[in-house]
Amino acid sequence: MRPITIKAIKFHPISLPYVEPFRTSFGEEPFKAAVLVELTTEEGVTGWGEAAVETKPGYGPETMITALHILPHFVSTRLVGKTINHPTEIPAMIRAVRGNNHAKAGVEAAVWDAFAKANDMRLVELFESCLSEDHRSRGYATVGVSIGIRPTVEATVEIIQKRVDQGYKRIKLKIEPGWDVELAKGVRAAFPDVMLMLDANSAYTLADADHLKQLDAYNLLMIEQPLGHEDIYQHSLLQPQLQTPICLDESIKSADDLRLAIKVGACRILNLKPARVGGFTESLEIYKFCVEHEIPLWIGGMLETGVGRAGNTAFASLPGVTLPCDISATDRYFKQDISEPPFVLSPDSTLPVPEGPGIGVEVLSDRVEKAEADWQERDPFA
Numbered sequence: 273m274r275p276i277t278i279k280a281i282k283f284h285p286i287s288l289p290y291v292e293p294f295r296t297s298f299g300e301e302p303f304k305a306a307v308l309v310e311l312t313t314e315e316g317v318t319g320w321g322e323a324a325v326e327t328k329p330g331y332g333p334e335t336m337i338t339a340l341h342i343l344p345h346f347v348s349t350r351l352v353g354k355t356i357n358h359p360t361e362i363p364a365m366i367r368a369v370r371g372n373n374h375a376k377a378g379v380e381a382a383v384w385d386a387f388a389k390a391n392d393m394r395l396v397e398l399f400e401s402c403l404s405e406d407h408r409s410r411g412y413a414t415v416g417v418s419i420g421i422r423p424t425v426e427a428t429v430e431i432i433q434k435r436v437d438q439g440y441k442r443i444k445l446k447i448e449p450g451w452d453v454e455l456a457k458g459v460r461a462a463f464p465d466v467m468l469m470l471d472a473n474s475a476y477t478l479a480d481a482d483h484l485k486q487l488d489a490y491n492l493l494m495i496e497q498p499l500g501h502e503d504i505y506q507h508s509l510l511q512p513q514l515q516t517p518i519c520l521d522e523s524i525k526s527a528d529d530l531r532l533a534i535k536v537g538a539c540r541i542l543n544l545k546p547a548r549v550g551g552f553t554e555s556l557e558i559y560k561f562c563v564e565h566e567i568p569l570w571i572g573g574m575l576e577t578g579v580g581r582a583g584n585t586a587f588a589s590l591p592g593v594t595l596p597c598d599i600s601a602t603d604r605y606f607k608q609d610i611s612e613p614p615f616v617l618s619p620d621s622t623l624p625v626p627e628g629p630g631i632g633v634e635v636l637s638d639r640v641e642k643a644e645a646d647w648q649e650r651d652p653f654a
């Protein structure tokens with residue numbers, strides 16, 4: 273494959289209004305924020321990536337401000353002027369920058385996009401070329417929808433009905449102490465057969481084990497990240513007490529974290545967010561491990577713009593991704609995205625992988641400019 277030489281990397285902090293607020297156990301983000309990465313090569317190709325960070329250190333420790341500190345000062349400096357023979361070289365080149373996976377994943381994604389475009393390939397074809405012959409893309413991602421904490425069970429049932437009517441076949445509900453068993457009971461009564469799961473975003477401790485056991489009564493697909501965001505050990509003590517499979521999200525930041533979690537029985541399912549593990553290179557290693565060990569795998573989301581969504585959809589179309597993903601249609605998040613075309617849900621609860629070269633969506637510079645101006649007017653500490 274043709275190498276690329278990185279000429280320049282630009283960072284665009286942006287914000288976009290959400291169509292509706294999204295509350296989790298760690299709080300509410302008032303608007304969508306992200307750092308878009310625009311990478312140009314000496315060959316004249318432009319690649320885009322999205323650093324999926326939020327305004328507050330709620331999901332993980334990174335924020336918009338930490339990404340804007342780390343990326344230009346520590347990541348760009350290691351990459352600009354360098355010739356890249358394959359995007360999988362990037363993690364080693366920025367390994368000296370500890371942590372900051374979401375920020376680094378944004379740059380890595382821009383390299384994947386540019387490299388695919390420079391080689392006249394779709395991003396999904398580039399992923400396939402890293403896997404064995406039997407791992408061809410399905411051409412679409414099977415998806416569900418993640419629903420935030422609402423004031424009442426009735427309001428939750430109402431929004432689930434709307435999502436089911438739109439065609440989403442898997443529903444994920446955010447929970448927190450005081451908003452769990454009654455919610456699951458009420459929702460199960462209204463939707464006896466829907467594929468249902470819960471996400472606690474680390475809101476519980478092992479002392480809640482007896483309380484969490486009550487959730488076994490509601491035929492849940494899984495419970496995501498009940499305990500500490502860095503914990504693996506306590507989850508290994510909780511899983512044997514539950515029938516419901518535990519899925520880890522926050523705790524798994526690398527393939528080695530997953531190897532440990534599986535070894536000690538901390539989870540049975542993985543939510544893989546390419547952003548959380550530092551990008552697609554580490555994601556491919558995790559993918560191969562899950563295939564080899566028959567670990568049910570799905571791709572999570574960070575309410576990404578079209579740039580992040582395009583890459584995640586491509587990855588989620590690989591056959592080793594066996595459960596519905598947290599990648600919903602554009603209109604579930606934004607009135608207008610920064611890229612075109614929007615992602616539209618098919619009736620069978622799938623999203624097609626974009627067709628064009630690289631990530632396959634076009635980033636519109638006037639929309640990026642507008643979203644950057646919007647960010648400048650926001651209080652970054654709101």
Ligand code: OSB
Nearest residue numbers: 331418572573574575576598600
């Ligand atoms: O825990 O999966 C999570 C969004 C922001 C931070 C954490 C999470 C989420 C979601 C949204 O659940 C999933 C999506 O992008 O639709």
Ligand code: MG
Nearest residue numbers: 471496497521
């Ligand atoms: Mg989660």
